[in-house]
């Protein structure tokens with residue numbers, strides 16, 4: 001494998017792809033079908049679901065960035081997760097984290113309910129998880145590190161050792177860090193998945209996913225399934241995602257610099273209970289983060305003092321943070337996982353995963369960080385979470401807050 005550095009691959013891969021006109025930026029190929037060169041003589045491409053030049057450049061770039069052999073670009077991140085489950089038969093066991101992304105959790109548990117796989121749910125932050133892997137004899141072990149939204153870490157090398165010892169493959173969802181900050185394949189993982197909707201595209205204007213495999217053989221098997229199931233990504237989305245990748249490294253640096261400052265500010269606030277950011281020395285897995293990551297990323301979670309009403313007043317008073325799901329775009333987003341990203345999880349499982357009613361998650365953007373901190377400070381002083389007097393404040397009379405976490409269909 002070439003030893004070209006990731007930042008260079010991100011900027012240059014595919015730049016020389018156009019052989020006809022020498023276009024510097026690889027063109028978008030929108031055609032759904034391709035002419036045969038002659039009777040029974042296909043060219044490189046025949047039909048857009050099975051192959052497309054714009055999608056292939058993106059797949060190749062992402063495979064190189066993750067140090068894998070094959071990339072398969074899918075229509076969404078969930079299509080990528082779903083694709084990985086195709087290697088499992090009803091008698092096979094899948095081990096998953098108790099706190100993985102809610103959409104992945106919903107997919108895995110619903111496949112189990114239909115008898116399409118066996119499921120074992122573990123807490124990868126405990127030492128018992130390695131024995132649980134050995135006992136389950138799984139075909140696939142799924143990890144997500146750092147996890148969403150509490151930013152717990154999984155020791156990738158230890159999980160790989162325990163899993164490979166019983167013949168299991170390991171799949172890692174690397175969405176929260178992107179290949180700019182973590183390469184699970186270098187640590188022994190067999191399959192890496194991304195929701196490219198997040199940092200990889202980085203501009204909140206494409207929903208997409210990718211699966212990258214350590215071996216060509218596994219990649220071919222999954223590419224066959226992607227075509228078979230019709231999960232492959234669209235050419236225009238591929239074009240935009242590749243454009244996003246060109247600035248991935250520099251964006252991530254700014255996300256991280258801002259996130260650390262925001263996390264440090266939150267740690268000093270009287271209105272905050274706990275701050276979750278692997279870059280803080282107070283994070284219980286800070287050392288593990290330094291060992292297996294090249295940085296700490298742009299996601300910060302924290303719980304405020306008080307109640308769900310305090311959360312609502314706080315979240316609806318900010319000006320520089322948009323109350324929205326998703327993450328990884330250049331703009332700062334803030335969300336209330338209990339009523340948004342994790343609303344479809346049953347309450348017991350949600351609380352077990354640490355998602356309580358005052359937990360708040362920020363996807364820290366690349367704005368001037370002083371504006372972000374000023375906004376948080378202003379709203380803390382205005383809403384005073386945890387101090388009941390603030391409930392009387394006239395400025396919040398209009399805010400309608402449900403007493404309980406509302407039951408909503410899970411859309412994530």
Ligand code: PLP
Pocket residue numbers: 076077078079081101103104144148173175176194195196197207208209326
């Ligand atoms: N994995 C993680 C960690 C996510 O956060 C998400 C979406 O939020 C997904 C997978 C699913 O990706 P998509 O929304 O692109 O289908």
